[in-house]
Amino acid sequence: MGEVKKFPYAEEVKLPPEMEGWEEMYPPHRLFSKDREDWEKRHFWYQDKIHDPEALYPLDDIFNEAWQISLSQYNTRVFCIPPAQGVQQRMLGCYMYISAVEPPPQEIIKEKAEIFGKRLPYVLQNYNMLWDKWIEKFKALGKEMQNLKIPEELVKYVPDEDIFPVIKGYTQAYEVISTFNTLVNQVFLAWQYHFEYLNLAYLAYLTFVDTARKLFPGIKESTVMGMVAGIDAAMFRPEQELCRLSRLAIAQPSVRDILKKNISAEEKIKELKSIEAGRAWLDEIEKIKDPWFYVSCGSGWFYHEGSWVTKMDVPFSYIKGYIERLEKGETIERSLDEITKKREKVVEEYKKLIKVEDDRKSFEDAYNAVRTIYQFTENHIFWVENWLHTIWFEKVRKFGNLLVKSNTLKKTDDIFLFNRFEVPILLEDMVSSWAVGVNAPPRSKYWMEKAEKREKILNAAREWVPIPGLGIPPKEVSEPFTVMLWGITSEKVEEWLKGADLSAKEIKGFASSAGVAEGPARVIKFSKDIVEVKPGEILVCPSTNPSWAPVFTQIKAAVTDIGGLTCHASIVSREYGLPSVTGTGVATSMIKTGDILKVDGTSGVVTIIKRAEA
Amino acid sequence: MARKWIYWLNEVGQEHNDIVGKKCANLGELTKAGFHVPPGYALSVEAYNRFMNETDATKHILKYLENFKADPNDLADTLKYEKASQDIREIVESIKMPSDMEGTVRSYYENLCKIAGRKDIYVATRSAGPASHPGQYETYLNVSGADDVVFNVIRVWSSTFNARSLIARARLNLPLHYDPIGVAVLTMVDSKAAGVMFTLNPVNGDVSKVAIEGSFGFGEAVVSGNVTPDTYLVDKVTMIIEEKVISDKGSEFVYNPKTKEMEYIELPSDKKKVQCLEDREVIELAKLAKMVEEHFGCPQDVEWAISKSLPFPENIFLVQARPETVWGKKRGESVLGKKTGLEMLFEKALTPTKIR
Numbered sequence: 001m002g003e004v005k006k007f008p009y010a011e012e013v014k015l016p017p018e019m020e021g022w023e024e025m026y027p028p029h030r031l032f033s034k035d036r037e038d039w040e041k042r043h044f045w046y047q048d049k050i051h052d053p054e055a056l057y058p059l060d061d062i063f064n065e066a067w068q069i070s071l072s073q074y075n076t077r078v079f080c081i082p083p084a085q086g087v088q089q090r091m092l093g094c095y096m097y098i099s100a101v102e103p104p105p106q107e108i109i110k111e112k113a114e115i116f117g118k119r120l121p122y123v124l125q126n127y128n129m130l131w132d133k134w135i136e137k138f139k140a141l142g143k144e145m146q147n148l149k150i151p152e153e154l155v156k157y158v159p160d161e162d163i164f165p166v167i168k169g170y171t172q173a174y175e176v177i178s179t180f181n182t183l184v185n186q187v188f189l190a191w192q193y194h195f196e197y198l199n200l201a202y203l204a205y206l207t208f209v210d211t212a213r214k215l216f217p218g219i220k221e222s223t224v225m226g227m228v229a230g231i232d233a234a235m236f237r238p239e240q241e242l243c244r245l246s247r248l249a250i251a252q253p254s255v256r257d258i259l260k261k262n263i264s265a266e267e268k269i270k271e272l273k274s275i276e277a278g279r280a281w282l283d284e285i286e287k288i289k290d291p292w293f294y295v296s297c298g299s300g301w302f303y304h305e306g307s308w309v310t311k312m313d314v315p316f317s318y319i320k321g322y323i324e325r326l327e328k329g330e331t332i333e334r335s336l337d338e339i340t341k342k343r344e345k346v347v348e349e350y351k352k353l354i355k356v357e358d359d360r361k362s363f364e365d366a367y368n369a370v371r372t373i374y375q376f377t378e379n380h381i382f383w384v385e386n387w388l389h390t391i392w393f394e395k396v397r398k399f400g401n402l403l404v405k406s407n408t409l410k411k412t413d414d415i416f417l418f419n420r421f422e423v424p425i426l427l428e429d430m431v432s433s434w435a436v437g438v439n440a441p442p443r444s445k446y447w448m449e450k451a452e453k454r455e456k457i458l459n460a461a462r463e464w465v466p467i468p469g470l471g472i473p474p475k476e477v478s479e480p481f482t483v484m485l486w487g488i489t490s491e492k493v494e495e496w497l498k499g500a501d502l503s504a505k506e507i508k509g510f511a512s513s514a515g516v517a518e519g520p521a522r523v524i525k526f527s528k529d530i531v532e533v534k535p536g537e538i539l540v541c542p543s544t545n546p547s548w549a550p551v552f553t554q555i556k557a558a559v560t561d562i563g564g565l566t567c568h569a570s571i572v573s574r575e576y577g578l579p580s581v582t583g584t585g586v587a588t589s590m591i592k593t594g595d596i597l598k599v600d601g602t603s604g605v606v607t608i609i610k611r612a613e614a
Numbered sequence: 615m616a617r618k619w620i621y622w623l624n625e626v627g628q629e630h631n632d633i634v635g636k637k638c639a640n641l642g643e644l645t646k647a648g649f650h651v652p653p654g655y656a657l658s659v660e661a662y663n664r665f666m667n668e669t670d671a672t673k674h675i676l677k678y679l680e681n682f683k684a685d686p687n688d689l690a691d692t693l694k695y696e697k698a699s700q701d702i703r704e705i706v707e708s709i710k711m712p713s714d715m716e717g718t719v720r721s722y723y724e725n726l727c728k729i730a731g732r733k734d735i736y737v738a739t740r741s742a743g744p745a746s747h748p749g750q751y752e753t754y755l756n757v758s759g760a761d762d763v764v765f766n767v768i769r770v771w772s773s774t775f776n777a778r779s780l781i782a783r784a785r786l787n788l789p790l791h792y793d794p795i796g797v798a799v800l801t802m803v804d805s806k807a808a809g810v811m812f813t814l815n816p817v818n819g820d821v822s823k824v825a826i827e828g829s830f831g832f833g834e835a836v837v838s839g840n841v842t843p844d845t846y847l848v849d850k851v852t853m854i855i856e857e858k859v860i861s862d863k864g865s866e867f868v869y870n871p872k873t874k875e876m877e878y879i880e881l882p883s884d885k886k887k888v889q890c891l892e893d894r895e896v897i898e899l900a901k902l903a904k905m906v907e908e909h910f911g912c913p914q915d916v917e918w919a920i921s922k923s924l925p926f927p928e929n930i931f932l933v934q935a936r937p938e939t940v941w942g943k944k945r946g947e948s949v950l951g952k953k954t955g956l957e958m959l960f961e962k963a964l965t966p967t968k969i970r
Contacts, residue, residue, distance in 0.1 A: 081963050103966070116963060121956055207955075207962040214949050217818040223852060349851040353821050358952045365955030476966035483967045514854045602856055 007469040007497070009041055015093045018460035025058040025454055026091045027421055030065070045090065045097040045470040049562040049585075051301055053542045055094040055461035058419035058454070059396065060302050062184070063389075064089055064096055065420070066191030071481060072101075074199040079119050080112035081203060084479045094461035097470055100479035123200055127372045130197070131379075138193055138383050142291075145186045145391045148179050150398035153405045154434045173431035176402070180427055183395055184420055187388075194384045197376040202480040204370040205377075211366040215354055222512050226574050227347050228370050233378035234386070235549045236336060238308070241292045242315060242550065243333045246322035248284060252277040259319055265312035291387045295547045298527035300385030303416045305527050307390040308547065317531045318550040325553070332553070339575065386547075399427065406430045408442045414451040417458075468585070469493065495585065507591075509559070509584035511604030512570035517557040517579045518609065521595045523588055538599055540591045544569040552576045557599035559587045559606050573601070581606050619660040620718055623798075626656060628910075634658045635742025635796030640935050647909050649902065649932050653729050654737070654800035655722045659744065661715065662771055662794040668712045674705045675775075675791045686784035692777070695784075699777040706772035711764060719767060719799075720760040726801055734758045735801060736869070739766040741773060742796035750779055751795060755832065755876050756802055756869040763799060770797045803931045807890040808833030808919035809843055811899055812938055813850075813907040819941040821913065823856075824848045824900040828890050830881060831866030833917055833933065840878065841865060844890050848900035855896055862886045895920060898927050906935050913938035 010032035015022070023031055032040055052064070072086020085101035103109065123130065154172050162168040205228060212224045249255045255278055258271045272278030285293070289309060297314045298305030308315045322332045347367060354360040400412035408430045409415060418426060426447060433442040473493045477483055495508075522537040524530055527545055535554045543562040549572055552558070558569045558580040573580035579601030581587075587606065591597065594612025626634050626642030634642070638656035645651045666672045678701060684694040711719070727735050736758050741751030752773035754766045773779070774793040783790055809828030814821045827836050827843040835841045841864055847857035863886055865878040891899075899918055907914050917934035950958070 083964060083966055109964075113960075113964070117960070120959065120963075124956070203963055204959060206967075207959045210962060211950065211958055216820050216822040218815050218820040218823055218847070218856075220849070220856060223849065226852075346851055350822060353850065355821075356946060356948050358948045359950045362950040362953050362955070362958065366958050367955075369955040369959060514852070514856070602854060 006472040007044075007467060010045070010090070010092055010097075010470050011037075013092060013467065013470070016460055016464050019093055019457050019464065021453065022094050022457050022461065023091075025094070025417075025419060025457070026056075026061060027065075027419060030061070030089065030091045032090050032092060040090070041471060042102065043088070043099040043471060044473050045099045047466050047468050048089075048096045048098045049468075050543065051299070052096040053562060054302065055458045056091070056096060057303060057416040057458065059416040059423065061091070061096075062187060062420045063191065063301055066188050067194070069188075070191045070195040071199070074195045075479065076104075076112075079123070079200055080115040081199060081480070082109045082113040082116055084199075087479060087481060092470070093464060093466060094458060095466040100474075100477050100482040102474075120200060123197065124204075124369055124372060127197070127375075131376065134193065134196060134376075135379075135383070138190070138388075141186060141190055141193070142383070142388050142391055145183065145388065145395065148183055148186075148395055149175070150179055150395060151176070151402065152398075153402065154431070171435075173435050176399075176427055176431055177424065180399060180424060183392070187392055190384055190388050194380060197373055198380065199480060201370075201373045201377045204366075204373050206480055206483060208366045208370040211363055212350075215359060215363060216350070220511065220514075222510075222514065222570065222574065223346075225512075225570065227343060227350070227367070228374050229378060229571055233375070234381035235295070235547065236334075237382070238292045238295045238547070239549050240333065241288050242318050243322060245281070245284060246319050246326060246332065248281055249319065249323055250326050252281065254278065255281045256323055259316065259323055265316040268316060269312070291382075294387040294390040295382075296386050296389060296545065297530070297547055298545045299543070300381075300389040300545075303393050303396070303413065305545075307386070307393070309390065310394070311528075313531065314547065321550060321554065334575070399423070403427070403430060406434065406442065407444050408447055409444075409451060410448055414448075417451045417454045469497075473497075492583075504590070505608045507559075507581075507584045507587055507606040507608075509581040509587070509604050509606070510563075510570070511600075511602055512563075512582045513558075513573035513578060513580040514602040515557075515577065515579035516598065516600050516602065518596065518598045519556040520612075521559075521591050521593055521597050522555075523591055523593045525588055538597050540587050540597075542588055544572070548572075552578060557597075557601065558582075559584060559591070559597070559599060561585055561588050617660050619658045619664060619715075620722060621656045621658065622722075623651065623654050623656060630658075632744045633660070633796075635744050635798075636936065637740060637742035637934060638796050638798045639742075641798060641800070641933075643909075644906070644932055644935055649906065650928070650930060652801040652803055652931050652933065653726055654798055655726070656742065657719070657767060657797040657799070659794035659796055661797070662774075664715060665709075665711060665768070665771060666792065666794075669709045671706055671709050672791060674709075675702055678702060678705065679790055682790075684784070686781045692781070695777045695780050699775055699780055702775040702780075703772045706775060707765075707768055709768070711768065716764050719764050723760050723763045723799065726799070730801060736804075737763060738798075738800045738802050739763065739770050740798040740800060741770050742798050744795070750776075750782065752776065753834075755834070756874070767797050767799070771795070800933065803919040803933065804922045805832055805919035806830065806922040808933075809836040809890075809917070811903050811916050811918060813903045813913045813916070814938060814941055815847060816938075816940065819944065821941075822850050824850055824903040826891075826896060826899055826903075828918075829863045829866065830885070830890050831868045831879075832876065833919055834876070835865075835867035835878070837917070840867070846891070846896045848896060850900070850904055853897055853900060855893060858889070860887055860889050863890065891920070892926070894926060895930065898930055902930065902932060906932065910935065910937065913942045915939075 068089045075081045075084040076086055083103040085104060087098050087100055089096055089098050151172050158171055208228060209221060209224050212219050249259050254275055258268055258278065272282050293308040293315060295308045296305050297307060297311050325332055351360055351363060354363055396415060397412055400415035403409040403415060403426060404412055408426055415423060429442040433440045519536055519538045521540050522533050524541040530548055530551060533539060533551050533554060537555055538557045539555045540559045543560050544558060552572045557578050558573050560569045560582045561584055563569055563582040569580055570582050579599045581599055581601055581604050591608065592612050595608050596610040598607040598609055621634060623642045623645045626639055627646055628639050628643045631639040634656040641651055682698050684691040727733055736756045738753060738755045739757055740753040752770060754769060757763055757766045774795055779793060780790055783793060807828050807830050811824055811826040813824055815823040815825050826846040829835050829841045829843040836843045842861040844861055845859045846855055848855050863881060865880045867876060868879055870877050903916055906916055914935050915938045916932060919931050919933050921929040
């Protein structure tokens with residue numbers, strides 16, 4: 001093995017001077033520090049490119065804070081996966097680094113094993129009932145969040161109905177402060193629920209991969225994944241609604257013609273409203289909008305991504321694409337039954353290859369366990385990252401509006417430049433100045449300058465390329481997410497250590513969906529640009545998002561920087577039979593739009609055949 | 615009435631193993647099961663017996679052996695065996711087949727020509743022992759014309775007296791003068807490419823894969839290890855070609871009509887590293903491999919050849935199938951240790967994943 005190579009420690013990383021002051025954007029416990037130096041240096045940290053590929057806006061960090069607690073506690077305190085501890089986070093230069101905490105002492109592992117032994121079987125045996133309870137409480141939580149009232153503006157005088165016949169006793173000043181706290185609490189609660197069965201599902205998946213590998217040593221992980229997660233279940237229903245709306249439009253030539261125009265969604269809606277059939281069609285959207293259009297245009301993790309309901313251009317462009325395909329006589333719907341049957345057939349055939357009766361039983365058992373609980377990973381994403389986050393962003397923006405109206409901030413979205421502990425200060429400043437009387441100023445200048453400075457720091461951070469790892473890579477990992485979701489393997493770490501050769505013609509990644517395709521590249525760095533993709537192109541992006549599913553009917557292949565075999569791009573590519581190579585780390589920096597690529601999803605290699613004309 | 619000693623391939627099956635030898639029995643089984651096997655016929659071990667006993671062959675051999683003494687475990691005596699082999703083979707090959715046998719062998723050959731619609735077609739005369747001795751006996755390719763067929767059948771019989779076989783029998787204390795085998799007379803496939811496939815990955819025993827090795831020309835090149843073949847790994851369920859190694863195949867094994875010999879001809883440099891099979895042929899072969907395995911009920915080692923002159927998929931022929939022996943023996947042992955899903959989950963939860 002020789003000497004163990006290491007990455008620099010956090011303190012050794014040099015940041016560009018334009019980023020000075022970045023630390024104040026994030027709460028102190030989220031930073032690397034002298035006082036925890038020994039502990040921090042004992043661990044290997046890697047940049048979480050899956051969730052935070054971009055420089056992180058302080059308020060968007062709330063989801064990370066919430067998942068650090070939630071993911072970790074299900075390993076350590078709830079289901080007690082014996083040697084697994086949590087995943088800890090630190091911010092460095094506006095990017096988030098994470099690390100699986102080293103295993104606990106032996107006696108703790110023993111204690112945990114006993115608890116784990118009681119709790120795991122219970123979940124597997126009762127999963128269906130548990131899921132029903134989960135979805136019920138989750139929907140209730142979202143509804144509560146939707147019902148939070150945030151005023152358009154602070155009233156000049158409290159209205160009469162708050163006085164007569166019984167005095168209400170508190171005002172908007174208290175309501176604003178309290179509602180924001182409630183909103184934050186609700187997001188934390190949603191994220192507590194987010195991991196309820198996720199850790200066990202990942203563990204069951206990893207067990208099944210091991211089982212399949214013991215029986216079929218050369219089986220591709222993408223094949224195993226195909227047996228477990230055949231479909232992009234989280235997005236199934238929203239997509240179905242788009243298909244239904246497209247079919248309705250086709251039946252009404254006047255509606256269809258408007259939807260096919262090359263104008264903005266806003267203009268289309270205006271034109272539709274002017275005709276009877278158009279109004280009827282828009283009513284159909286209204287009926288299903290909540291929840292099925294509460295779909296993030298990105299991953300759901302960043303305020304700037306927007307959702308279908310706030311960026312109607314996105315679903316409208318999908319609908320236009322579907323209409324055009326329907327006119328060509330193509331089928332646009334995916335048959336869930338067919339996909340499920342296909343998956344079952346694959347599993348059956350592998351089972352038939354196992355000639356030892358006992359082994360077949362064990363395989364079946366491991367498969368049933370993973371299929372039972374894996375549904376959770378397929379279903380929670382829509383409800384948490386899409387539906388509930390859409391509501392969260394909508395509510396936060398109402399506070400942003402209020403801060404703009406009170407002259408505390410310049411723009412609504414500037415609220416995202418303040419972390420969740422700072423926003424209450426801004427709000428208190430605002431309501432204090434309202435309470436103390438006419439013309440009493442909040443510290444507008446201070447907040448506005450801060451916002452401006454932070455925007456500059458984040459711009460500088462976007463220019464800076466964060467290093468992938470910090471410290472010494474570990475020998476082994478027992479934390480299921482680290483292995484499965486982030487795909488931390490020796491090869492990956494080795495590649496990071498080598499650094500990427502940006503002039504190379506070949507890029508390696510996970511062979512996540514088999515097949516070979518050639519075509520021009522379309523590099524999409526920001527999710528808002530997804531509408532630029534043209535039929536026949538190869539999509540190259542940092543990672544794909546659930547709401548992009550309709551794009552997969554247009555493209556020839558997909559290549560991503562981030563993500564393993566379980567990432568969205570892999571699942572959807574397999575479903576549509578497109579080759580895909582994921583987790584290349586460097587595709588978006590090496591490939592330019594227009595380059596001619598060969599994507600070999602069987603071997604995991606992307607070749608740049610011809611560079612685009614400059 | 616004499617016992618039957620010659621059969622069309624579709625008249626025999628696995629149950630005829632001891633009568634016609636393994637190769638013929640398996641080929642017959644494949645033929646009967648509807649696989650695309652080149653037409654052919656089998657001379658049973660009874661034919662060998664008749665030849666050896668109805669002619670002077672056995673008598674002459676026994677006489678020769680009276681004065682032969684050698685120690686099969688002494689390396690220095692190898693030369694003695696080689697000399698004996700040469701002498702005995704000369705004896706055997708100088709003897710004529712009983713005339714009724716010769717007439718039958720000829721008429722079966724003429725029938726093969728009729729099936730092919732051509733005169734003097736090329737056939738292979740291959741040995742078929744009731745027990746498997748891979749590579750021990752000899753095979754003659756591109757035999758054409760009834761005279762040559764008759765002669766080469768005798769040559770295959772006489773190959774039971776090659777030095778290897780003599781030493782092998784001596785070591786086992788078996789009679790040296792007698793080792794009945796069957797002979798297969800098979801229509802040659804004018805192969806553009808040929809090779810071997812296993813219904814599992816021979817590297818790791820993965821039964822969900824078909825491993826195909828192939829090269830240009832006749833399959834002997836691959837079987838003998840004289841060229842580095844292309845290798846393909848196909849998943850049996852998804853039918854995806856998961857691995858493909860295109861090698862520098864160097865030369866191809868072909869028939870030289872001038873010298874009437876098989877020979878290795880160096881491939882043109884632009885062809886050496888060209889994939890020897892089309893992808894659709896690879897997938898078709900994998901499908902056939904699966905079907906053969908299903909038919910025989912255990913992992914198989916299958917030889918195949920692809921004809922130059924026929925269209926896909928009729929161009930694909932199976933020329934041999936036998937049980938795979940290395941991994942096949944391990945079957946029946948549990949690899950998961952009778953564990954339940956829950957037990958495996960526990961085990962996984964307790965075992966960290968090595969990453970360095």
